[in-house]
Amino acid sequence: MSQISRETVLRELDRLKLPDGGTLVSRGMVKAVTVEKTGAESEVRFVIEAESADQARRMEDIRAAAVHLVEGIPGVGRAVAVLTAHQAQGAAAPKAPPPDLKIGGHPKPQAAKLKPAGVKQIIAVGSGKGGVGKSTVAVNLAVALAKAGKRVGLLDADIYGPSGPRMLGLSGKPQVDDDNMILPPEAYGVRMMSIGLMVEEGQAVVWRGPMLMGALQQFLGEVLWGELDVLIVDLPPGTGDVFLTLAQKSELAGIVMVSTPQDVALIDARKGIDMAKKLNVPIFGLIENMATYICPNCGHEAHPFGHGGVAREAKSLGVPLLAQLPIDLDTRLGGDEGRPVAAGEGAMARAYADLASRLSEIAGI
Numbered sequence: 001m002s003q004i005s006r007e008t009v010l011r012e013l014d015r016l017k018l019p020d021g022g023t024l025v026s027r028g029m030v031k032a033v034t035v036e037k038t039g040a041e042s043e044v045r046f047v048i049e050a051e052s053a054d055q056a057r058r059m060e061d062i063r064a065a066a067v068h069l070v071e072g073i074p075g076v077g078r079a080v081a082v083l084t085a086h087q088a089q090g091a092a093a094p095k096a097p098p099p100d101l102k103i104g105g106h107p108k109p110q111a112a113k114l115k116p117a118g119v120k121q122i123i124a125v126g127s128g129k130g131g132v133g134k135s136t137v138a139v140n141l142a143v144a145l146a147k148a149g150k151r152v153g154l155l156d157a158d159i160y161g162p163s164g165p166r167m168l169g170l171s172g173k174p175q176v177d178d179d180n181m182i183l184p185p186e187a188y189g190v191r192m193m194s195i196g197l198m199v200e201e202g203q204a205v206v207w208r209g210p211m212l213m214g215a216l217q218q219f220l221g222e223v224l225w226g227e228l229d230v231l232i233v234d235l236p237p238g239t240g241d242v243f244l245t246l247a248q249k250s251e252l253a254g255i256v257m258v259s260t261p262q263d264v265a266l267i268d269a270r271k272g273i274d275m276a277k278k279l280n281v282p283i284f285g286l287i288e289n290m291a292t293y294i295c296p297n298c299g300h301e302a303h304p305f306g307h308g309g310v311a312r313e314a315k316s317l318g319v320p321l322l323a324q325l326p327i328d329l330d331t332r333l334g335g336d337e338g339r340p341v342a343a344g345e346g347a348m349a350r351a352y353a354d355l356a357s358r359l360s361e362i363a364g365i
C-alpha cells in the first residue's frame with residue numbers, strides 16, 4: 001500500500017458538510033494533518049479547530065464523523081481527531097490574511113499540466129467581446145450546476161474586470177491553511193476564487209504574460225479546491241494570454257462561448273472559436289445572451305441586438321446552441337446585488353437549470 005498523502009485525507013474530509021454551510025476543509029478548520037506509517041497501515045492525526053469554544057462543544061458528532069470517514073480510506077488503520085477552539089467563547093473569528101499571500105508573481109517552472117488533484121474537469125467560459133454577459137453566464141451556470149447537485153468551483157480569471165465576487169456576494173481576502181494553501185470561500189454551493197478577492201475593488205490589475213501565468217498557476221495549484229465535478233473558469237474577453245495559458249498549461253476539457261446576436265460580437269466570438277480549434281480545445285457549444293427583450297407592460301418581444309445570429313453561427317460551425325437567454329432585469333439586479341438569478345425559482349432560474357443539464361450531458365459532468 002502506497003503512502004497516504006495529506007491531500008487524500010483532506011479530500012475525504014471535504015465530503016463532510018457542516019450544518020451551517022461549507023465543509024471542515026473549505027472553512028479552514030482542519031489543521032496539523034499527519035500521516036504515520038504503522039506497519040502495513042497508516043495512522044492519521046489531525047486537529048479540528050472550531051471558531052469558538054462554544055462551537056467546539058457542539059462539534060463532537062462532526063469530529064466522530066470525520067474520524068469515521070478517514071478510517072474508511074483504504075490503508076488507514078486508525079484516525080485520531082482532536083477538537084480545539086480558535087478563540088475565546090463567543091468571539092467572532094475573522095482570521096487575518098497571512099502576509100505571504102501573493103498572486104501574480106512570475107511562474108515557477110512546471111513540468112506536468114496543471115489540474116488540481118480532486119477536480120474532475122475544467123471548463124472555460126469565454127467570449128470574443130467584453131460586456132456580452134460572459135461573467136453573468138459563468139456565475140449563474142456554476143450556481144445552476146451546484147443546484148443540480150454537482151460539486152462546483154468557479155475561477156474568475158477575468159483579471160481585467162473580475163466581477164465574480166460581487167455577483168456571488170463574496171468579499172474579504174481568502175484564508176490560507178497551515179500549508180499556505182488558499183481556501184476558496186463558498187456561496188450558493190460554489191467555491192470561488194478570483195483576483196477580485198485579492199485586490200481592492202476598482203483597483204486596476206496591470207499584468208503581462210509571465211505574471212498572468214504565475215497567477216493562473218497559483219489559482220490552479222495553490223487553491224484547495226477539494227473534490228469538484230467541474231471547475232468553471234470565467235475567462236477575460238477576447239483571445240488573450242489567459243486562454244492561451246489555460247489551454248496549453250492545464251487540462252482544459254472544453255470551452256463554451258457566450259455572444260450576443262450582434263454582428264460585431266459574433267465576429268469576435270468566431271476568432272475565439274478559431275483559436276480554440278487551433279489549440280485543440282473542444283467547443284461544447286455557444287450561448288446566445290441578451291437574445292430578446294420582452295416588454296413587461298405589453299409583452300411585446302423585441303430584438304435589440306438582432307435575432308438568431310448565434311443560432312446560425314452554431315449551425316454553421318456544427319456545435320450545439322446551449323441556450324438563448326433573454327435580456328432580463330432580475331438577471332442584472334441579481335448580479336449587482338450578489339444574488340444570482342439561477343439561485344431563485346423563476347423563469348431565468350429554469351433557463352439556467354436547462355443550460356446546466358445540457359452542458360452536463362455534453363461534457364459528461
Ligand SMILES: Nc1ncnc2c1ncn2[C@@H]1O[C@H](COP(=O)(O)OP(=O)(O)OP(=O)(O)O)[C@@H](O)[C@H]1O
Nearest residue numbers: 130131132133134135136161326327328331332335
Ligand atoms: N441576460 C441579461 N439580461 C440583463 N442584463 C444582463 C444580462 N446578461 C448580462 N447582463 C448585464 O450586463 C452587464 C455586463 O455583463 P457581464 O459583466 O456578465 O459581461 P462580461 O461579458 O463578463 O463583461 P466583461 O468580460 O467585459 O467583464 C452586467 O451589468 C450584467 O448584469
